[in-house]
Amino acid sequence: MKTAGVIGLGDMGSGLAKNLIKNGFETSGFDLSNTRMSAFAEMGGKAKDSAGEVGAHADCVFVMVMNGDQAREVILGEDGLVTNMGKGGTVILSATIKPAEARAIGRDMEGSGINLIDTPVSGGFPGAQNGTLTMMAAGAPDVLDRNAEAMQAVSGTIHRVGANPGDGQTVKACLQSLIGSIFSATFEAAALAAKAGVSGQALLDVFSSSSAGCGVVNTALENIIDRKFVATGSHIATMHKDLTISLALASELGVPMQTASSAMQVFHAGKTKYPDGDNWICTRVIEEIVGAELHR
Incomplete structure (x- = not known):
């Protein structure tokens, strides 16, 4: 079965999760809010205890947190995605952070065997909930191709805007x-x-x-x-x-x-x-x- 994950299950992340589930992805998720985790489980998601656990159960993971520090922690932290995902997995950075922060995350992921797609989104709460977000995706063409189905599940329009971390931001x-x-x-x-x-x-x-x-x-x-x-x-x-x-x-x-x-x-x-x-x-x-x- 296709597997995906979402870190951050607020207004935006809950929409990502809903549409991944709707499109046939077994979807794991994590959020610091117990209320959000309960709502995620009710929609058919598999609630996990950490970002790392989500990574261990997903081929690709959307990161929809608030800022660059949070993104770095869930991606590169001790119990983060990079140390728990299987080789060839992909982190899909859909949060909006500083371009320099995305570039730094990309540099620190080099050699890990985990791919990064830098793709902030536009469309707000309605776009997230309806699966019609616009994505500004930057990544290696083959990585974008392999993860196209998951991205299409949450987006109405995907623009390929570059190949390097920070280009999307x-x-x-x-x-x-x-x-x-x-x-x-x-x-x-x-x-x-x-x-x-x-x-x-x-x-x-x-x-x-x-x-x-x-x-x-x-x-x-x-x-x-x-x-x-x-x-x-x-x-x-x-x-x-x-x-x-x-x-x-x-x-x-x-x-x-x-x-x-x-x-x-x-x-x-x-x-x-x-x-x-x-x-x-x-x-x-x-x-x-x-x-x-x-x-x-």
Whole structure:
């Protein structure tokens, strides 16, 4: 039977696991949360006691953790994937981390007999749960070919963006600089409309049918006008982290990023005022300044 694993069973990882199981993979998983582990077992997954145990029972393992330190620990730690997977196995790094961190993990895996695919994803909670994520995959062509079935089980679109660790993360950093900027502009436009007395539905109708309409804008605006600022599957901490990565890469390379830097300040404000909210909660901070709210 085809075997796969998932480390990190939150909003994103649980979607990976669900779709691997749906597509016929015997799927092992590990998460520090007992609640998530129970939910994983209920969907048909095989809960394991550590990352290493997952690796011992899987030909490929998706790593969907929050940051580079966590990724390094589950991949290269004492009871990590590299020391427990069978030779020829593949670590599929689907978390978003710094390109330099992915490169370092790749270097430290050399000679281990374990392959690495660096493939952060886009599509958020809906994409993960529906198996329609976009993957930015970097790895050796033969390794990508061998793991195509597992990747296709969780993704609607797979772009091969390079051959080296860090290539996928670099493309993701560029993407997030754009998405973060579009988000912040949408939040500001929503607050402007609220202060001017425009209805949220009118704004959505125009935006969604104009050249500015896209999934990022439409989703943000719908959540804003329906006042859905928490538990929508797009926690503000994730975009805040991603923009931090984008701007760090820009600093490393000496690239001016005025728009993304401004977006970062919007997310700073939102995360500071409402640390448990989702991306769209940044709008509330601006609304509180102007004294108006946008409703449908």
